[in-house]
Amino acid sequence: MLAVTAxxxxxxxxxxxxxxxxHLKERLLPVEGEGGVIFPPTYADVGYNIDDLSDGTKLATIDSVGSQANRIEPIFQRRPYDTLVPQIDIxxxxxxxxxxxxxxxxxxxxxxxxxELHQEAQEAFLLFIDKGDASKLAKLAPTSLVFGVWDSRGTQAKLPRIVQSVIRAWDVQPLTRSAQYTPALDYSALDVxxxxxxxxxxxxxxxxLAQRGFVHVPAPRxxxxxxxxxxxxxDVTVNLIALRRLDGERGQALRRYILGLCLVAxxxxxxxxxxxxxxxxxxxxSPAQWNLVGRQGRRDPLSTEDNVVVRYAERAAEEFGVGPRRAVSFDKARAKQDVKSADKKSKLG
Known part of the structure; x- marks a missing residue:
């Protein structure tokens, strides 16, 4: 087993x-133990996201890639990681x-x-599109490089996720539940x-009357x-190829900085x-196991120490230079203008 070093x-x-x-594969259990009932996310017009595989196995998404990213990213607001990225409060x-x-x-x-960040963000995206330079993005919002970003309403710049995490459950059996809402009083008897x-x-x-809770309402199945x-x-994957494609001013320091953030995440x-x-x-x-995946598919088990990763991230952040802390305000006029722009494009399109 390889011991990770700086x-x-x-x-x-x-x-x-x-x-x-x-790559990390980690097995999870409900707190109730094996066989415990768990609730996947519910999606509009879909319900649970359960796929039927060709062999009849049902595979359920328990937490999506996007949801996992949104759960992990806020760790950079808290100690000891808050000094690794620019703190921008709106x-x-x-x-x-x-x-x-x-x-x-x-x-x-x-x-x-x-x-007021809009213009700066657009300039950073355009620098990446025009010259492949991610340095301004790293100074302004480095976690956009870690977890990916798509400026779909602006420049169309798209950066892939370097860190990807997802939770799935295999061979699931969907269950149903029924409920009955019972009002506290008989309101008709009180002439309501x-x-x-x-x-x-x-x-x-x-x-x-049902929506306001005045009458009995069943909720079956x-x-x-x-x-x-x-x-x-x-499954957690750190895409080292996507990482090494990042370039810009002081490219080596940039890549090491972003990799440090990726490993912390x-x-x-x-x-x-x-x-x-x-x-x-x-x-x-079934202890979790990190593996280093080579170009020919070789998988070498890794032994990681949290303190090694955190010290590396701190050193890389210092060498690259973390962007400044900022405090900006939501501007209703800018938001309204953005809505008008969207309406205009919709009418033209």
Missing amino acids: EMIDAWADDVRGPVAL SYGNEKKISILEAGHRLGDALIRST FSEDEKQKSEGKAESP APGGVVARGPIER AIEPVDAFLRQGCLLVPDNR
Whole structure:
């Protein structure tokens, strides 16, 4: 087993003939234990995302790539990682603020277009498109390089994810559940409305009285989670080829800086509480294992020490130079103008 060192990480960033990826496979269990019911995310018009494979196996998405990225990224707001990236806070409303690290589409988010950062972000994207130079992106929003970004409403610049994480459950059995809403009182008996109105509204979730909670409403056979008869697995991949394609002013320092951030993100333990009814922990019967994947498919097990990774990331951040801390404000006028631009394009298109 290879013990990860700073020199080894440097080589991953610098050697164009080096390995293609780092990969972690981690088995998870519900806190209730094997066979416990877990609730996948529910998507509009789809329900649970369950695929039927050719052999009849049902494969469920428990946490998507995008969702995992959005869970991991905010670690850079907290110690000891907060010094590794520029902290940009956007104020809005009545003394409220949100970090750029919480914007789901990162530097391509509508939130960024609604602040004074918009012009700077556009210049950084254009520099990447025109010259392949990612240095301004790294100074402004380096996690956009780590987790990927697509400026789909602007320059169309697209940078692939370097860190990708996803959780899937194998051989799942979907379940259903039923419920019955019962009002606290018989409101028709208290003359809030008539008995006839009550009879017409009960059992009809779309009726106004049902929506306001005044009558009985059944909820039969709604999605009730899944039982995984196979493993629940988290796969984390660090794409070293995508990393080494990053270039720009002081390209080597840039790549080492971004790789340091990628490794910090990759070693962070999974957020166990994914949603109501889905609390997952590592399966200690099957320890997680990092592998270094070579160009010919060779897989070398790695032994990683968190302190080695964090020290490397800190050194690389210091050498590259972390962008400045910023405080900007949400600008309603900019947001309205962006909406008008979208309406105009829609009419023209």
